[in-house]
Amino acid sequence: MTRNSESPLKQRQKRFSGHSEQVRYRRGVVVGVRRVCRSVTVQCHTVTVHCDCPACPRAPVLGLSCPRAPVLGDPCLSVLVLACRAVKRIIVRMGCVDISPYRGFCGALVSLFKWVPVIVISAIVSWSYYAYVAELCIKNVESDVVKVIFLVGYHIVITLFLASYWRTVWTRPGDIPKRFRLTADELDSVEGSEDAEVQKRLLEQIVIDKDLPVVMRTIQGAVRYCEKCAIVKPDRAHHCSVCGTCVLKMDHHCPWVNNCVAFNNYKFFVLFLLYGQLYCLYVALTSLKYFLQFWKDVCTAGGGHGQFHILFLFFVSSMFSISLMSLLGYHIHLVLNNRTTLEAFRSPVFRRGPDKEGFSLGRRANLAEVFGDEVWSLLLPVFSSFGDGLTFPQRFSDDAELGCGPGPGTNLRQGEAGLATIT
Numbered sequence: 001m002t003r004n005s006e007s008p009l010k011q012r013q014k015r016f017s018g019h020s021e022q023v024r025y026r027r028g029v030v031v032g033v034r035r036v037c038r039s040v041t042v043q044c045h046t047v048t049v050h051c052d053c054p055a056c057p058r059a060p061v062l063g064l065s066c067p068r069a070p071v072l073g074d075p076c077l078s079v080l081v082l083a084c085r086a087v088k089r090i091i092v093r094m095g096c097v098d099i100s101p102y103r104g105f106c107g108a109l110v111s112l113f114k115w116v117p118v119i120v121i122s123a124i125v126s127w128s129y130y131a132y133v134a135e136l137c138i139k140n141v142e143s144d145v146v147k148v149i150f151l152v153g154y155h156i157v158i159t160l161f162l163a164s165y166w167r168t169v170w171t172r173p174g175d176i177p178k179r180f181r182l183t184a185d186e187l188d189s190v191e192g193s194e195d196a197e198v199q200k201r202l203l204e205q206i207v208i209d210k211d212l213p214v215v216m217r218t219i220q221g222a223v224r225y226c227e228k229c230a231i232v233k234p235d236r237a238h239h240c241s242v243c244g245t246c247v248l249k250m251d252h253h254c255p256w257v258n259n260c261v262a263f264n265n266y267k268f269f270v271l272f273l274l275y276g277q278l279y280c281l282y283v284a285l286t287s288l289k290y291f292l293q294f295w296k297d298v299c300t301a302g303g304g305h306g307q308f309h310i311l312f313l314f315f316v317s318s319m320f321s322i323s324l325m326s327l328l329g330y331h332i333h334l335v336l337n338n339r340t341t342l343e344a345f346r347s348p349v350f351r352r353g354p355d356k357e358g359f360s361l362g363r364r365a366n367l368a369e370v371f372g373d374e375v376w377s378l379l380l381p382v383f384s385s386f387g388d389g390l391t392f393p394q395r396f397s398d399d400a401e402l403g404c405g406p407g408p409g410t411n412l413r414q415g416e417a418g419l420a421t422i423t
């Protein structure tokens with residue numbers, strides 16, 4: 001078959017080099033990033049990326065949409081393509097392509113396995129909904145007034161609880177902006193120098209040249225950078241080994257939400273704990289009377305099918321209420337002190353040295369940092385935290401410490417000074 005007799009689809013096959021950089025490894029870790037993809041093959045409407053570089057943002061994605069995609073005439077094929085793209089988007093969002101070092105089918109299986117805790121929580125909440133609404137309220141509460149009160153209160157609490165939970169699960173925790181990335185030359189020069197002092201000076205120079213707003217340092221006094229992501233770490237950002245990337249103001253990686261809890265979803269996470277606690281208490285307290293009544297029946301004559309639902313409903317809600325109480329209390333303590341879970345274990349280090357209270361602005365201002373200062377949005381699962389996740393007001397400015405600034409407490413954001421009570 002001659003070239004000209006190939007099908008139109010085959011004729012559309014092209015090659016181009018969208019990226020032509022190479023990756024340099026040292027002991028299995030990306031250190032030199034002459035990244036990214038070596039070659040990209042365009043096959044009609046999809047792109048297959050031939051790259052095994054974990055640092056390459058396009059590398060793990062097979063079947064990327066091609067910017068030069070031709071319009072397909074066949075409606076069936078178009079529907080198929082749209083369906084494939086939708087599935088790909090869901091898979092990408094579920095993290096199936098983000099997992100390092102797993103790739104392909106194994107990566108997808110590992111990612112799907114990580115959704116098991118989310119599925120378990122969803123199943124428990126679904127069952128509790130049936131048990132509370134159908135078995136308790138509809139079948140066993142006799143008074144219509146009490147029934148309506150129970151149901152209205154229950155639906156308000158469960159709506160707030162589920163909204164907070166799903167926003168924690170589906171909100172991207174905090175991507176690092178591109179300007180924090182080191183170029184291949186910068187990384188080569190930093191990694192290439194054996195002398196720690198030279199490396200420290202190079203990183204300081206990079207921060208000055210790029211005008212990066214970083215005030216935190218390592219315990220050795222150097223600018224913090226992540227060699228896995230090849231970035232200068234913004235203040236309070238950390239590398240998550242589960243997500244395989246650095247995230248802004250990282251608190252911790254939570255398997256129950258299969259997501260990092262970080263700058264963008266920390267408020268949702270605290271609300272999830274708060275409304276989870278409220279949900280469990282509400283269910284436990286409103287079912288207590290019926291629980292005691294059925295407990296007596298079970299002990300004397302053996303309970304029916306529906307009675308066991310109510311007995312378990314009380315046990316499960318009480319158990320979760322107790323376990324959530326300590327976690328909620330701990331995170332309220334962290335919010336009031338403007339600390340992340342990681343910072344509670346290891347104090348943030350500034351040029352002046354480690355300072356556990358470095359970001360604390362007083363309880364009211366600390367609360368406003370996470371929940372905002374608008375009363376209507378305080379307890380709703382909408383994003384209202386202050387700032388951009390890159391810079392944070394500090395108790396003391398390093399400049400003030402070095403004698404260049406106006407003094408302690410002056411590093412607050414505009415408009416926050418009135419809220420802050422400097423401790």
Ligand SMILES: [Zn+2]
Pocket residue numbers: 226227228229230238239240244245246
């Ligand atoms: Zn990283």
Ligand SMILES: [Zn+2]
Pocket residue numbers: 240241242243244252253254259260261
């Ligand atoms: Zn994570």
